[in-house]
Amino acid sequence: MALIDIAGREIPADDRVPLALEELPEGQGLAVLLPAGTLAEEVAPLLPRLALVVVEFPKFRDGRGFTLGRALRERHGFTGDIRAAGHVIPDQLALLRQCGFSSIATPAEHPPAQWQGLKDPTQRQLLQRLLGGEGVARAQA
């Protein structure tokens, strides 16, 4: 499965195998796989040891991952890679970016080419303009 960055550009494959939370060994720079329904609080204590968090989307309609990504990035200050995996579609790229995701493992039916050049007005929320760079706009930072 091809990887893209959050601008939709293809990036080199990643041979790290993310492990389940409960299988995580000692050490630093680890990669973890979070199934849908994982709460940010369950992961928070481990964040200092993680370099990559893979958030699974079982169906693109299942939006729990958006809350998880955003909570890890904003509430818990995670600075490593947050990757969306599973069933996500190109139309969600801007939402993923705004929720703190930094890479995407694209599903086979939506290869990297489909993620490029989409004109996406969702990059600029109406309220972001209203709040003048505060509040919701912070998610963009």
Add this chain to the structure above:
Amino acid sequence: MGSTITANRLTDGVVVWHDGQRGWTTDRAEAALLEGEALDGLLARVRRDDQQLAVDIRGVEIEDGVPAEYRERLRAQGPSVRGDLLRKGHDWAEGPFPPPPSRSHSSPHAGIYRYDEADREFLRQRAAQFGNQVERRLKGELNEEEFKPLRLMNGLYLQLHGYMLRVAIPYGVLSSTQLRQMAYIARHYDRGYGHFTTRQNIQFNWPRLTDTPEILRLLAEADIHGIQTSGNCVRNVTTDQYAGAAADEVVDPRLYAEILRQYSTDHPEFTYLPRKFKIAITGSEQDRAAIRVHDIGLIARRNPAGEVGFELHAGGGLGRTPIIATKLRDWLPAQDLLRYVEAVLRVYNALGRRDNIYKARIKILIRETGAEEFRRMVEAEFAALPADYALLTDDLLAAVGARFEEPPFQALPEAAPAFDAALAQLPGFSDWVARNTHPHRVPGYISATVTLKPAGGIPGDATAEEMELIAGLSEQYSFGELRVSHEQNLILPHVEKEALPVLYAALRKAGLADANAGLVTNIIACPGMDYCALATARAIPVAQRLSERFAAREAEIGPLDLNISGCINACGQHHIGHIGLLGVNRNGEEVYQITLGGASDEQAAIGGIIGPAVPSEDVPDAIGKIVDAYVARRTEGERFIDTYRRLGAAPFKEAVYGAH
């Protein structure tokens, strides 16, 4: 016996059948009758191969040459309540069309949120984005499962006869130009009419998928859109139809409704919620927005210092599991509104059920976690967000507030001699004023309701010509401003009392002066099985029979809310009608459950079922017996709902079902 294979054509939604060999046909006579392996084999093949041609492909059982299910027979011929449309074919008007009204009209004084170019550009980009999504669907880059939520988030459904486009009328406020633009869409891209819904939207029943991006682009030129009128996201924020006009209003809710609209539009975190999410807000103690049956309900108030805040309710709703909302906060300072709403949505998005769509609404989450625990989680989430998070500062409120221009009201004299004279002399006028108007905050003005509920009519439907006529009257008499109520009526909010007799005469001439707001004939009804793919019964014919039956007695009966839903999803809000009717299919027969005692106001209540369901054709008699029982027992001036509250259901049960 046997089955035919049916579907809706992808590009335009037209009902098609498979002929067994060459492919899809719009002529049911050419449909192949299949059984057993032949049926299964062809179904599997077209489901695999025809994804880019047809949607919702399935087999339909045939008996005696026609579909066994009534729904499928309706699908074959069109809505039973629009004989004029039957077998009219699938011809859409072909352009070029005249320039749209947005080119020549501007409604400069209407109290809509005034778009600037950036707001408008956003809508244009959204329309273009949807155009791209439609192209990708037609090419096969998006399959129907993926495309469906995207089209729903732009208001496009697939219903019984084809596509249906739901367009938002944000918090029920619209300008005459916007109404003219809707009439234009109805005339050129649909079949000449629209349907106003209980949630301050309008629905077009016959758009082509391939026309929808152009329709949305045209709507954008009039600052209107279909964004988030469907889908599992925050829907159109609704409010009191007299917002900003009513004499009894404490806080103008339009400001906060608009801020919530901007907040929730394309919210990155909350666009794929477990289920839909509806917010309603009232700024008056008399709740005309049914806030207690919404996912979040807000009552805007002022504290003794004059500051605005909200009483916040959550977890109300109708549908399969009707629940009156839980109060989460007695007082939420206005500046923290978005921060608190975000906390509620975040808890819901993380924990709301996703295993069963019937249990996915926030009301179920609150019921399952318990109100106390839910409140604790929301407050914890609220506390964890920065104190200045999405803060609604005075400057921000002033900036958004300035977009709502105050109409140039005149300082009118106390006396209104023409109005007073008409009350005494003009036939029907005093009744119409008593029922169809509401006191205005500015002396000398009044709000007037144009009910879309003529006896025997389709509740909430308006033709393009009616829309244009009412738009014209609003320009003449109400600063070009209109409202849509959750009772599916149109309102001219700012009419000079002295001009009311002339307005009344004009409405009367157009057949739009029924004096039935708040009465038994002002029936709320969903489109039912005549249009809707989910419905199990036809709600419209029942509404038509009831309004015909009671038109002559409506004044004698007095205030009474009668609501009809064509299925358990309760779009007709039967649970909160003083009398509610729920249509269900019992072995192929349409029957109606009767509930009594529901209310949507500050004494909101869910109605109780009084007994076994009655056949559709017996509904008028059953309601007649209930009404007679009320009239016989009421005290002087007592409303139906108050008699019901005083006596309970027993006398009404006895009236309908007898003493045993």
